[in-house]
Amino acid sequence: MTIHDLKQLVLVAIENIKNHGIFPKENDLYDYKLQLNLSGNSDETEIFMRNMAKDILSFGNGNGGIILFGIKEDKPLGTYEDVGLNADSLSVLSKIDLNNITQKFERISKLGVGIDLQQFQIATRKYYYLLIEKQNQVLIPTNDFPDYKIKKGEIIYRASGKTETANISTQDFNRFLQIKANEKNKEFMEIWSKLLPEIFDINPREVLIINPKNNRVYGFNGKENILSSSEIEIDKTEKGVLNVILNAISAGDVGKISDTEGKPLYKIIGEIKTTAPREHISLTTLQTEVSNTSMYKISIKELKQVMKYLGWVDDANFKVENPPKDPLKPGFEQFIWMETFDSIKNVHKVVCSKKAIGKVVEIVNNQLLHKSIFGRNLTNSSKISK
Numbered sequence: 001m002t003i004h005d006l007k008q009l010v011l012v013a014i015e016n017i018k019n020h021g022i023f024p025k026e027n028d029l030y031d032y033k034l035q036l037n038l039s040g041n042s043d044e045t046e047i048f049m050r051n052m053a054k055d056i057l058s059f060g061n062g063n064g065g066i067i068l069f070g071i072k073e074d075k076p077l078g079t080y081e082d083v084g085l086n087a088d089s090l091s092v093l094s095k096i097d098l099n100n101i102t103q104k105f106e107r108i109s110k111l112g113v114g115i116d117l118q119q120f121q122i123a124t125r126k127y128y129y130l131l132i133e134k135q136n137q138v139l140i141p142t143n144d145f146p147d148y149k150i151k152k153g154e155i156i157y158r159a160s161g162k163t164e165t166a167n168i169s170t171q172d173f174n175r176f177l178q179i180k181a182n183e184k185n186k187e188f189m190e191i192w193s194k195l196l197p198e199i200f201d202i203n204p205r206e207v208l209i210i211n212p213k214n215n216r217v218y219g220f221n222g223k224e225n226i227l228s229s230s231e232i233e234i235d236k237t238e239k240g241v242l243n244v245i246l247n248a249i250s251a252g253d254v255g256k257i258s259d260t261e262g263k264p265l266y267k268i269i270g271e272i273k274t275t276a277p278r279e280h281i282s283l284t285t286l287q288t289e290v291s292n293t294s295m296y297k298i299s300i301k302e303l304k305q306v307m308k309y310l311g312w313v314d315d316a317n318f319k320v321e322n323p324p325k326d327p328l329k330p331g332f333e334q335f336i337w338m339e340t341f342d343s344i345k346n347v348h349k350v351v352c353s354k355k356a357i358g359k360v361v362e363i364v365n366n367q368l369l370h371k372s373i374f375g376r377n378l379t380n381s382s383k384i385s386k
Contacts, residue, residue: 001029001064003116006131008309010066011372014129018122023071023080027161028062031055032071032080036089044095046147049104053148054156054163056105056132057139060113062158063183064134069093070127084125093117093128108150109139138180210234212242280339280351283320289357294364296378306363309373312336321349335359 001009013030016022024030036051052067059065070085085093096117105113114133119126144152155166157176166176209218212234221228234242281289287303298306301316308316311329313336318327328336328350335356341347363369370377 001134003114003131003133006064006066006133007116008372010068010129010131012368013066013068014120014122015368015371017082023082024066025078026073028158029065031059031065031067032073033067033069034072034083035086036069036092038088038092041147044092045097045100045104047092048096048101049148052130053104053108053145054150056113056115057109057141057150058156058158058163059132060135060139061156062134065132065158067130067132068127069129070125082122082125082127084122085127090119090126090128094119105139108141108143108145108148110142111135111137111139113139210242278337278339278353280337280353281356282349282351286352286356286360290360290364291381293357294361295381296364296367296370297381298360298364298378302374302378303360305373306360307336309363309369310335310359318350322347323350 009029013024016024026032033051036047038047040050041047055065055067059067069089070083072081072083074080098115098117101115102112105111113135116131117128118131119128121127138155140155141150141152144150153167155173155176156163157166157179158164159175159179164176165172167173207219210216210232211218215232215234216229217232218227218229220226234240237243283300283303287298287300290303291298304313304318305316307313310332312332313327314329315327326338328338334353336350336352338348339351341349363373364378367377
């Protein structure tokens with residue numbers, strides 16, 4: 001999980017603790033610390049590293065994690081109490097420079113870590129939360145760090161609600177490898193599932209797939225009726241054709257890269273846009289359908305805030321018709337896209353598919369998210385309040 005993903009989760013968890021006394025169970029994602037162990041070195045960075053270095057490695061090699069400081073856990077009873085941090089622990093955490101922590105991890109594993117440390121309050125009691133981003137590469141210590149209880153070459157990760165060591169035995173290592181393989185498969189399927197609806201509209205014989213890492217191109221071999229590959233020289237400079245295409249895709253300008261005399265150039269990578277208009281609904285219709293289906297009333301403004309929360313757009317105040325810049329983020333074309341209504345007058349609007357209704361309703365019906373998304377609780381719809 002990214003820092004952004006974790007922040008959304010921890011804000012909901014804090015609201016549940018504050019308002020309902022509901023604590024997330026300690027598991028692969030959540031952990032609790034009552035106070036810091038302050039014995040030994042008086043340097044704040046070293047105190048933090050002695051307390052947290054192993055946990056950061058563990059969660060970073062897992063799926064990311066959230067650690068809440070100031071919560072007392074009774075493991076035998078499975079209960080939690082929000083007692084707050086003592087003055088000494090608060091003083092240490094308030095002086096932590098995350099840049100120094102990142103530099104420490106670069107010395108430990110030659111890789112940085114993505115972390116965020118923030119204070120929050122319940123009544124007069126003060127707490128901190130630490131967010132640890134999932135790392136794409138495995139964090140492996142390059143030396144022994146006895147002060148941090150870290151050993152050279154030890155692969156530690158979070159699983160089954162506790163810290164595991166992958167390379168104690170072959171069985172443990174195989175389990176860790178299986179977890180990582182499953183993550184990669186899931187990531188691969190999530191990416192391709194978003195592309196498949198568009199790819200089905202393309203003739204496979206017209207698609208070439210370039211692998212710039214290995215300087216190979218894959219395509220249909222008409223002679224043998226199979227998919228085959230060949231080596232290819234790729235200009236990887238900033239102004240090389242590959243980066244021109246990739247930059248255009250990232251900017252959402254795929255349609256501009258075309259050859260009016262022949263086939264579109266962007267078919268080298270895969271056609272993302274179809275020429276025929278797709279079935280769609282307007283944002284007004286989406287707002288009406290969501291209000292009719294969900295337990296709460298929602299305005300167009302609030303609908304846009306939900307789209308921002310879902311990651312579909314980069315600005316909740318985007319203009320629907322002829323926006324000055326494309327507000328849409330890539331990867332959500334099955335829910336939202338820009339549709340052209342008049343190519344001569346250049347009229348285009350942000351529209352949605354019917355699939356978007358269920359996604360928006362799911363968020364709107366979750367009252368725990370209302371304050372973080374809208375700044376207030378939404379009003380119950382008339383059909384519910386009657």
